[in-house]
Amino acid sequence: MVEKTYPAGLWPSLAEPFRNFGTRMADWLAPASDASTDGEAYRITMELPGVEEKDIDVSVHEGMITVKGEKSSSREDKGDTWFFSERQYGSFSRTFRVPADAQAEKVDAHLKDGVLTISIPKKGPEAASNAKVPIRKG
Numbered sequence: 328m329v330e331k332t333y334p335a336g337l338w339p340s341l342a343e344p345f346r347n348f349g350t351r352m353a354d355w356l357a358p359a360s361d362a363s364t365d366g367e368a369y370r371i372t373m374e375l376p377g378v379e380e381k382d383i384d385v386s387v388h389e390g391m392i393t394v395k396g397e398k399s400s401s402r403e404d405k406g407d408t409w410f411f412s413e414r415q416y417g418s419f420s421r422t423f424r425v426p427a428d429a430q431a432e433k434v435d436a437h438l439k440d441g442v443l444t445i446s447i448p449k450k451g452p453e454a455a456s457n458a459k460v461p462i463r464k465g
Contacts (some may be wrong), residue, residue, distance in 0.1 A: 357419050358398075369429055369447045373421065376400075376441035385436045385445060387425065392434060392445065395420045 360373040373394060375383065383396040401414040425431045429447040436445045 357421055360421060362423065364449075366449070368449055369426060371423055371445040371447075373443045373445075374441065375438070375443050378441070380438050383436075383438065383443065385434070385443075387431050387434050390425045390431065391422050392425055392431075392447070393420060393422045394443070394445070 358373045358375050360371060363370050363372075371392070371394075375396065375398075377400045378396055378398055382399075383394065386393050386395075395418070397416075397418050399414075399416045402412070404411040425447060426449075428450050430450055431447065433448050434445060435447075436443060438444075
């Protein structure tokens with residue numbers, strides 16, 4: 328009998344398929360989102376069908392906007408000889424970096440028809456211009 332040996336680190340791990348399972352599951356539950364900008368603001372839109380306003384938390388901390396929430400949906404159908412019931416539950420979290428020229432203190436969020444729109448106004452041109460720095464004596 329010939330025993331096959333593998334150099335260290337080349338033997339496939341039995342746990343490999345499950346290594347990133349939590350990340351993949353979180354991505355599956357994370358709502359689809361789009362980011363855009365125009366001359367006045369940055370906008371993030373997220374698809375949140377069936378999610379109520381009370382189940383969504385939008386926060387700004389250290390230059391990051393985080394949207395957290397809880398998805399829950401259920402469906403039941405009945406017939407004379409059959410019954411169908413389906414439920415989906417799970418929490419989600421998405422984080423976005425606030426651009427340097429945005430006014431993070433003026434973030435606005437609006438939920439309509441299952442779409443969350445987050446607007447972050449841009450700073451005006453006067454805020455981005457150079458300012459003279461006085462030189463102190465002594």
